[in-house]
Amino acid sequence: MNNLAVVAHAAEDLRIEDIGAPAPRPDEAVVDIAYGGICGSDLHYWRHGAAGASVLREPMILGHEVSGVVCVAAADGTGPAVGTPVAVHPLTAHGDGRTPWPAAHPNLAPASTYLGSAMHLPHTQGAFARRVALPARMLHALPAGLDLETAALAEPAAVAWHGVQRAGDVRGLRVVVIGAGPIGQLVAAVAQRAGASSVIVTDLQQQPRDIAEARGIRSIDARAESEISELHADxxxxxxxxxxxxxxxxxxxxxxxxxxxxxxQRGGEVPAPMATAITRELTLRGSFRFGAEFDEVIAALADGSLDVRGIISHVLPVDDALDAFARAADPASSCKVLIDFGREA
Structure with a gap:
């Protein structure tokens, strides 16, 4: 079987290419990729040739939301054995030798790499391919009963999980989620699981609101500004x-x-109603990627306590990856779109 990969060459230049067999280093395992979720950053590389400050300067395999099965174990003996189903934690934390960062929060390391990112040169190649060599430390074994399709949500669910944790304990609190795309849907699911007394999402599109409503989450049209201002969410x-x-x-x-x-948000200055934030004594917190939450998320997906019904809207084969990207770029008709890499049973 050809090792088909989804490769971004420039803006509007996305190709499905045979990249040949992977050549793992001693600390890398080869993974048969089963499913890959298309992220907003993947869409930006496809449409604009850049994701924020990360600009394509050479061809790059996209993808960092993936699941699969180990087909060649790492030669140094680390990591999962052959046949182990896994989800992939795509971060490698690096310092830059001058900028301090908290060691307990690897997501804040200033010179980190992330699968499928053009932040550095050479770029960090992603995992949208049928077979990929990955550091064994990135591979997290899946519990029995967690299917590979659902496991492809582990990375974006971890982003959502981290965001809710940044708010503190939400038990008994009123939570509002602005934006009901894939991440917003997962944030709402995490908040529900964490015991929020009510969870409400807002979105411009009807379909994402319907997806949330099907899981018992109230939704509001994002254009209903007066209604949103009356929510008084904790x-x-x-x-x-x-x-x-x-x-x-x-x-x-x-x-x-x-x-x-x-x-x-976009780079540079962004307007915000800071006077309101000040006079309401709001606490404003950033949230970026995630750290040690990955295994907790996998466990919650496995036991069903994290309700992700309806969030995966489309699954298309790798041969139709261009169509998959087009679907993922239309929030009115899709939520999380997965690419099926056709792993052999």
Whole structure:
């Protein structure tokens, strides 16, 4: 079988290519990739040739939300054995030798690499391929009963999990999630699991609101500004990464409440209603990627306590990856879109 991969060459230049057999280092295992979830950053590389400050300067395999099965164990004896189903933690924490960062929070290391990222040169190649060599330390064994398709949600669910944790204990609190795309849906699911007394999502599109409603989550049209301003939420998690979304998050927060800024805003200055944040004594917290939560997320997916029903909207074969990207780019008709890499049984 050809080792087909999804490779971004430049803006609007996405190719499905045979990259040949992987050549693992001693501390790397070879993984038969089963499923890969298309992330917003993957869409940015495809559409714009860049994701924020990370600009494509050479061809790069996309993808960091993946699951699969180990087919060649690491030669140094580390990591899972052959036949182990795994989810992949895509971060490698690195310092830059001058910028301090808390060792307990590897997601804040200033010179880290992430699978499928063009932040550094050479780029960090991603995992959207049928077979990929990956550091054994990235591979987290899946519990019995967790299927590989659902396991592909582990990485974005960990991002959501971290965002909710940044708000503190949400038990008995009113939580509002701004933006009901895949991350917003997962944030709402995590907040439900964490015991929030009510969870409400906002979105411009009807389909994501319907997906949330099917899991018992109230939804509001994001254009209903007056209704949003009357929510008085204890915790608001901004998941859209948009300027209007940030303004709505501040508007929806109760006096003394907390706003978690999870959606990545554009670079440079961003307007925000800071006078409202000040006079309401809001706590504003950033949230970036995740750290040690990955195994907790995998366990919650396995036991079903994290309700992800309806979040995977489409699964397309790797041969149709271009169509998969087009679907993922349309929030009115899709949620999380997976690529099926056709792992041999």
């Amino acid at each position: 915790v608001v998690i901004e998941s859209s990464g948009t300027v209007p979304g940030l303004s709505a998050a501040v508007s929806a927060a109760a006096r003394g409440g907390t706003v978690v800024m999870l959606g990545l």
